[in-house]
Amino acid sequence: MSSLFPHLFDPITLGRRTIRNRIVSSGHDTVLDDHGMIGDDLVAYHEARAEGGCGLIVLQVSGVHETARYTNHVLMATDDSSVPGYRAVADAVHRHGATIFAQLFHPGREVMDGERGMAPRAVAPSDEAQERFKVVPEALSTTAIKEIIAGYASAAKRITDSGIDGVEIVASHGYLPIQFFSPRVNTRTDEYGGSPVNRRRFLAEVVAGVREAVGPDVVVGLRISGEEKTEDGLVATEVLELIEYLDGMKTGSGTGGADGVDCLDYFSITAGDSSTLQGAAHIAPSMQIDPAYAANLSEQVKKITDRPVMVAGRINQPHEAEKAVAEGRTDMAIMTRAMISDPAMAGKAQRDAVDEIRACIGCNQACIGHFQQGVPISCIQYPESGRELAFLPRPTVRTRRRVLVIGGGPAGLKAAAVAAEAGDDVVLCEREPHLGGAVLLAQELPYRAEFGGAATNLSAEAQRAGVDIRTSTPVTQALVDGLSADHVIVASGAIQRMPDIEIADEALVIGARDYLSSRATLPAGRVLVTDWKGDWIGLGVALRLAEARVPVTLATAANFAGAAIQQYTRTLLVAQALRAGVDFVNDARLVGVDGETGYLQSTLCEIVHEVDGVAATIVSGAPKSVVPDLDFGAAIVRVIGDALAPRTVEEAVFEGLQSASSVATAS
Known part of the structure; x- marks a missing residue:
């Protein structure tokens, strides 16, 4: 038992299963699938975290219906060809004393990929358009709804019969179950739309069907966003009402009766919504967001249920997890990226070897960033992640x-x-x-x-x-x-390498590296920041100046500022820059500066932009080996x-x- 983290390493019971500690690796897409199945790479990835001391591992989403293919590499649990993979990963995780669940998933309108590069096709409760992926879904028929509900139950049965200890129904981040509940997304007028009772019917039938399929001994949980944190998204009070209803559901007496087996054993709380850039930034919150910030959401859930509650939201260090558990804000801490960065984090914390932990820095570059590129995830600090078979053991x-x-x-x-x-x-x-x-x-x-x-x-x-x-x-x-x-x-x-530009009238031009290392004092007036790549440097320098109330123009040769930065991180940074008053010029390279004017050549055509009133120019150019x-x-x-x-x-x-x-x- 750890002397530093006694609450974190206290076992906990979910349903009829005891978990050895409170540390969770939540469901996250790894792109380590083998043509939609669990293969050796994915098994090795999760085994490393189990061996490293993690208490509970939740597999990435498993599609429950053919319309659930939100990417071209999603795991599918729609037929028995998936069984050997689930059995292999369960055996590997159990070998090291950890527990493993699998996520049951349907994205609804949140579909990223179409077939062979074509535009995505999606289904949803209604044909309300999705902003982020620019998807207009097909409204589901009642027959199709019943078929998908049955798919959740059959997938749950197939997965748990393969040796997986439990299943987690994904109703978070604006995916299909919560689309039915949202009055902004679900505009149906039949039994699955309209009133709150009708809008929660889809999820209630999924929950009841899954419990009936797997029986009382298998753990069944629900993952849900405590708040969607997006314009017109669900707020905490709406979600809490839904959770309170689901918390009371039992089998054998309809949806919400007092008899029978509890339908749900735990709640997994997160934040955000996939349908907008604003909400999606909370799917994997970057370093701009405070550690353990979503624990206020799990704390609210704990006030209305006696079931165990776990929470995600940038819990990267064991002391952050210990504090949240000790204060009663959550029962379990989801530390997924912490264990991408250091698979042995849990074991190191348990033996109080905190100085040996490779802490996640929340950059999002190789984890969620790789996923969004459709390539296997890893970590910039620990590239062995996702490459266990290639580089481990040493x-x-x-x-x-x-x-x-x-x-x-x-x-x-x-x-x-x-x-x-x-x-x-x-x-x-x-x-x-x-x-x-x-x-x-x-x-x-x-x-x-x-x-x-x-x-x-x-x-x-x-x-x-x-x-x-x-x-x-x-x-x-x-x-x-x-x-x-x-x-x-x-x-x-x-x-640092400076571009070959014309400089006249003793104009002040300084390289970004020199500016950052020297903290040079700039003359009063507008600063032109030019950026060749669209990465952190130009955007970061511009934001630092703007937050110091310096007028700034950021000119990037990329299509837009921060184009080379992972999407969620970029969303937050650009939003901060907009609020601070940064002016943006895209698709433009610096070609000259004179007394008070910067000259920007369009990268697309012959047009030259002029930025007037420039007191200094800071250049983030291509470096030189x-x-x-x-x-x-x-x-x-x-x-x-x-x-x-x-x-x-x-x-x-x-x-x-x-x-x-x-x-x-x-x-």
Whole structure:
């Protein structure tokens, strides 16, 4: 039992199943499916979290009907071909003492993908248009509704007969069950629409049908957004009324009678709604949002039910989870991204090894960001996530070699840590007095302070692995000759590069890196921020200035500001910039600056935009790789990260893992 987190590691009973602790990995799409089935990659992914000490693992959504295919890679539980996969993942999770549930899902109108790139086709209670994916759904017939309700029950039976311990009905984030309940989405006038009783009928029949199908010994839960947090979305009072009704449902006496078995065993509370950008930002809240912010929603639910309640909403650290449970705001803490970043987080917390936890920084880049690109999820800090079969367990060297790593940024730190863990003698040299590279600049941007945690985490990993870390140590030829390394990993990063533009009348033009590192004082007046990529830098600099009441124009060569940032994160950042008064110019590159005017060439045509009254121009341009000109003799040399080609932290850390793994397996 943990001395630091006693409430978090107190077992809890859901229905007739006891869970070993209060830590939950909630249902999240991994894109690790095997043609819509559970294969080896997905099994290995969840087994790693079970082995790492997680109490409850909830599988990603399983479609209950052919119309539930909201992406081209969704798991489907509509026939017995899915059974071997559920059985395999259940066995793997049970092997390590964890419990596993599966989500029962129908998206309704929340459909992302069409067949072979065509526009999505969707069904819903009514033909009300969906804003985010631009979907106009087909209104369901009564016959089709009954068929889908039956699909929930049959999928639940199939899944739990395969060894899965329970099922969770997904009524969160504006998906089909809650679409029926919402008067803004459901405009039907039959038995499934109109009055609150009719609008809740679909979900009530689903809940009752699932319980009847699986019997009293299988856990049945409900996932629901305590508040949709979007324009015209459901608010907490509406949701609480629905939960209170469902809480009283029992089998054998209709919907809501006093006899029979409880239909639901727990409630899983989250926030947000998939149908708008504003609401979707809460599906995987980024670092702009306070930790454990949705616990106020679960706290309200706990006041109206005696059943266990769990909550999601950026609970990234065990102390945040412990506090929410200890204060009675929730019974279980959903820490999904925390365990994408560190699958062993729960086990480390249980033995009070908090300094070893690789904390999630809420960047969303490789987890939900990958999902939205249709590729397997991972983590920028821990690229082994989603690649367990490729990189774990860590290889062990047969012959200890000397490895020199040049550069103490993310790429170099990861390479050094992995090589040292494998058993090599690793020396890392960093010319600056501190480790972290460009990550230390990123944390200077607004709402980006947590990003510096990546440098902290990677540095700690290298230190624990026994790397000989030498800061304030430029790599010279004499140092190279003296070390006589067998392998050299060059991770020397990149430097700022200014574009070739015309500058007249002594106009002030400064690079974004120089501005962030020097905190330069700018003259009074409008600042033109130009951005070549549409990433955090230009948008972050503009937002920092605007929040300091400086008039700002942000000109990006991308289609829109923040185009390279994960959607939920971008939504919040751009909203903040709009509120702060930033002016936006899209599809434009900087070509010149004179006394008080910036000149922007359209990337689409010959038009040139002029921005008047410019007192200073800050340029976020394409960086330039830096590779030392040294003779490494007979050593095997690998160049990685920005030194190879300037990109992001994700590629840098992944190439650090790749390079060190190849060193470990080299003969």
